[in-house]
Amino acid sequence: MTRHGRLATALLLLTVLALGAGCGLVGWEWDTKMSTVQPKSEFGRMTHDIFMLISWWTLGIFIAVEAGLLYVCWRFRDRPGAPIPKQVHGHTPLEISWTIAFALVLVVIGIPTIRVIFKTQEVPAATALRVDVVGRQWWWEFQYPGQKIVTANELHLPVGQTVAFHLHGPDVIHSFWVPQLGGKRDVVPARVNRIVLTPEVPGEYIGQCAEYCGASHANMRFRVFVHDKAGWESWVAGQQAAPAEPKDELAVKGKEIFAQSACVGCHTITGVSAGTLGPNLSHFGSRTTLAAGIMKATPENVMKWIEDPARHKPGALMPNLGLRDEQTKALAAYLLSLK
């Protein structure tokens, strides 16, 4: 038994060491596109501070407990001829004191937690930019009531400006989440939820639905662009303008196809159609991605998408319209011309 005991302890130690070394050597990269630990907003920073506070405490407790466990295993391993150990039933003062110690640690964690809960859920000032987020199977609509802008799957925000997101949706529960900008807030049918964020660093961020919402939950992504003041204003101006009229021949033909096909039943293009079941396409050409962030907006991808939406996004509600290749090509050219 002793030999086994030593072996066991050694192996347990090795595992822990290997894990530790794994963390150090491989150098886990934290500054990735959906990292939750590189906050780029006020909300994110407050959350992150609490996360780090709890992490240090729990890491300390973790090391103490695991080290204690290993030490006890090593020190009290069975040796040949060992007598029956003393039958100790407990030690009340010791047990009371560690109960209190745990409770104290929780106080240290609990107080800032509650402070941040209330801070992050304050009623936003009237000056906050309002964005209505509509979560649908499986894409996002973003409405800016103040700016009279409706767009989809790509959210544009001004840096340093507090934004009040009002979240609602018509079908199932989704969750609005941009990891680098802060926590999630669920989109619950028949309710309007709110989350208030203040982005602090310009850049492009990735968002994703974080509540399982059916077949294409994995494909319900979006992009967030945080602009400086000038960039924001120019984006707003571009969106408020009427969609550009197609110029080249292919795009003109595309517009005709769009207007005559089933597209108009679901999609809005200002001045052309007024469908609301699918994303607003008025400024489709100004977006970098399509199909809720799963593809880059290139002519080939737009064609592939139109040809068979459900192939790229299982369960997609948009049907395959059965267009001929040249029709698809024209349609793609038209859509991409809508800057």
Added chain:
Amino acid sequence: MADAHVHHDPNIGTTGLDNRKVGMWIFLGSDCMFFGSLIGTYLSYKGKSLGGPGPHDVFNIPLTSESAAVLLASSLTMVLALAALQKSDLKWAGRWLLATAILGAHFVLNQVYEFATFVLHDGLTLSTNLFGSSFYTLTGFHGAHVTGGVIWLMALWWQLKRGRLDARDYTKVEIAGLYWHFVDIVWIAIFTIIYLIP
């Protein structure tokens, strides 16, 4: 030696209580959570219906009060049935059991009549509005409990008639009684919360 009492009565255990009785108490505790969840659902949807009819368009308080009185009376007859059985008065035990079952059946028929009126007269169905859904589900499950109780009581009565139930089996009747009183108490809660509180 140690298990001498086991030979005496296999159902009496460590606590001196009958296993079946302890089991019934635990079941009733569990059933409290069941009705608690249903009542909670009803209350959380109270006043949330998007259209009528609402509770006070349909409720017939005199009728339901009579139901409540009938069910309360049945608790009394249940107690009398058990007492008679314990005194080996099989004739009256049978009568009281039957009376309890009949009162229970009366309650169920009242409920059937009530539901029928709501559906046919007031146009309130399971899918009319949230009130319809939560009302029928809650009271329906209570009615199902009463129905189950009536079947149970009738079964006991039938056993008694066939000479297969006597004073030695009073625990069987006592357990049915526990269940019956519980169902009665639940009705008082439902009657108060749903019918009486505006």
Added chain:
Amino acid sequence: MATHAAFMPGGATKEAAATGVWSWITTVDHKRIGILYGVTAFIFFLMGGIEALIMRAQLARPDSDLVSAQTFNELFTMHGTTMVFLAIMPLSAAFFNYMIPLQIGARDVAFPRLNALSYWIFLSGGLFLNSSFLFGAAPDGGWFGYTTLTTRQFSPGHSIDFWMLGLQILGIASMLAGFNFIVTIVNMRAPGMTLMRMPVFIWMSLVVQFLVVLAFPAITVALILLMFDRFFGTLFYAAAAGADPLLWQHLFWIFGHPEVYILILPAMGIVSEVLPTFARKPLFGAPVVIYSGIMIGFFGFGVWSHHMFSVGMGPVADSVFSIATMLIAVPTGVKILNWISTLWGGTIRFTSALLFSLGFIAMFTMGGLSGVMHASPPVDLQQTDTYFVVAHFHYVLFGGSIFGLFSGFYYWWPKMTGRLLDERLGKLHFWLMMIGFNMTFFPQHYLGLIGMPRRIYTYAADLNWGFWNMVSTIGAFIIALSILVFIVNVFKTRRSGQVAGPDPWDARTLEWAIPSPPPVYNFASIPTVHGRDELWLQKHGDGHGGAPVPKPAPASAKDIAAIHMPPPSYWPILLALALTVMLSGLLISYYQVVLGGLLTLYCMFKFALEYHRPAQEAH
């Protein structure tokens, strides 16, 4: 309802002699039912494991198309449902069944036929749920089945029906078992076994059974409302009619959080038996461990909304549920220190059983600590529905429950089979599992922190998730290998394993006072109990100079012949079948529901009156 042993002719020898399939189908012996639970649950555990392996294979690389989105959604739904309801709960039930009567010095559970009924209903429910694969309608709404996704509008077809009815059937089985075990523990203890002399495994079992009988009604109601919505057009989850989809979440988690403790407390009980045995010391601060278990169970009902911090409950509710959740960490942490203190000063024998218990402490600690992180709502808003949470609860439910259950297997296997499992293979199993487990789930903490959401069947390559997903997948296959080692061990030692004898570990509690495997009546003479570690007291005394307590007087052949055990019955399996016919009728035809209902009623009568004395015995 109950079995009247005294009215039965025949006796112990009748079933003891019986073998063959029929004897298993009609058995009411808690030990056999325990084995049935164990074997069935282990098969379901393998199925859930295979589902996990397919998912891991899919996620090993970005943009993978090994399985379709639909299949992946079915896999994670069935993996979760299977592991919770068909693997961990019934594996625990195997130990409850086998060990509760043995540890409290009883000859059977309070209601032996009800016990058989629980098993058969559980089996029907498991088969019913998994039969959905055959009909191409595997559930795909997640194990948590959030409405409105699971309403008829967004989930037409039968997949959710299978899930909903399957869970309903399984819930009945769990609750019946719960009533039975509570009565057994409360009312069937050997003389002298006061509540505080009950082994800690018994205490944890008791808390679990209370959680089962009080928490399952909530999910029963949630499922009934869903069933009515889907079949009868009620509006409980219809947002368009003004319903609140969060009603489901509240009801589900009022069940769901106690469920977590239903899954972990049995393992805590096992560890509390294994550590003292192999350290040769009593459990340190046993009363505190017991009270902590009760506290955990009690608080478990007050924290359900910590699964819902992201739904927007408002800061007050967030704060209350956050504090309540943190409070649970106190009794949990206390338990861990008590276990380590149990080892302190002992003479520790590193058997496979002990290694798994040590693994439990080491891994569960980690799961508990990461749980403290998302007890804080701001942190939870980042971590919920990411792989960080997946890592967290696998450290609790795999690193905790599964390690604890395997510890129980190695510890009690000789009691159940009469033969020891091979220790070398056992240690190989442990180390492979330990390495595979940490390889699989430790990187998932990191993946969650860099934003990988749960329940996605694919992910883009530019997010840096690929490498550690690959590591995680390799780890999962190492776990599978370790399970294979266990299976090999079982088959290898079935015939040729070392014969155990009654007490191979120099253990402390009553089950080791009787032969392995125990005779059908368990105890030839019912012991009188003097302390929590009764057998140890009989063997070694209290260690403080007290003499060993007396052993029960040996029973004569005549005494043994006079022991009455309940004879076999086929009504449990018939009743379970009738019930399944009734509930599955909802998918086929209402005529079947009515027919099944009548059959159920008929079987209930036959069940209830099976041992009622015949008429001529009346006065």
